[in-house]
Amino acid sequence: MSNTTELTRLFAQLRVAAPAGYSAGLHIRFASPIISEATYDPKWIQHYAVNAYALRDPMIAWGLSCEGAKRWSEIELPDPFNLWRQAAEFGLNYGVAVSCGPVQSRSIVGCARSDREFSDQEISKIATLVRTLHEISEPQTDLTQAQIQALRCIAGGDRHAAAAAKLGISESALKARLVSARERLMARTTSEAIQKAKEIKLL
The missing domain is CATH 1.10.10.10 (Winged helix-like DNA-binding domain superfamily/Winged helix DNA-binding domain)
Structure with missing residues (x-):
């Protein structure tokens, strides 16, 4: 099985684990991920991009400074642009952030649901998926x-x-x-x- 096929399979599992969608940035280098994918409400994705919220997102700020998994409600960082409230208006009421890898090639993934907080078991499963995505998407450093x-x-x-x-x-x-x-x-x-x-x- 090629790495591309395995990535597709793992992203499909992540889609099931995150009923309200996810946003994944794998191997973020020089402020840009090598691989990115998002399945949130397209209207939220557009609103987020138009307002350059990636530069102001407390989830990303947490992910760049910490490794591990944390519910959005437990991230104690300033949110001056009220991103959490705005996200909730698009059905992203509850979420979990997962961050892994060295800071010079960090992967950060956010998963959301609209109905309730993620359970510890669900978070553990998502964290395992994200770590696997990070490992198999390690970019090649050479070509022929x-x-x-x-x-x-x-x-x-x-x-x-x-x-x-x-x-x-x-x-x-x-x-x-x-x-x-x-x-x-x-x-x-x-x-x-x-x-x-x-x-x-x-x-």
């Missing part, structure tokens, strides 16, 4: 030279045929290199693979 060349050509604007000609290989061989680079970087698309390769200074 062939993979780097293929990504570099596409990043430079070459279409597949032109990139293949430039590298002296068939178009099918170029596509195979791009597929293997995507798999190694756990990227869904070539554009995403290029972005991840840039983030870890491979391009």
Whole structure:
């Protein structure tokens, strides 16, 4: 089973464990996660993004300073923008935050429900899922030279045929290199693979 398939399976389990949705940022580096996914109400996701709340979110502030799992109601940090109250207006009444990994590559996940607090058993299960997600999404720090060349050509604007000609290989061989680079970087698309390769200074 590939890591990408395993990530999909684990995110599906997290979706079941968080009835009102979740927000996951895996391996946050330079203020940006390598992998991110959110299943909260799309209206809340948009409201959160438009107002740049990631920079003001007490859950993220807690996650960057602590490791472990904690109910949102137990996070004792200032909330000057009333994010908890605003989130509740979108059905995110109760939640748990999970944070793990070294501070230079931290994963932070928030899970929500609308009806009640998460039980200790539910929190333990969610924390295990998050730690597993963190471990299997550890970004690769190397690519083969062939993979780097293929990504570099596409990043430079070459279409597949032109990139293949430039590298002296068939178009099918170029596509195979791009597929293997995507798999190694756990990227869904070539554009995403290029972005991840840039983030870890491979391009």
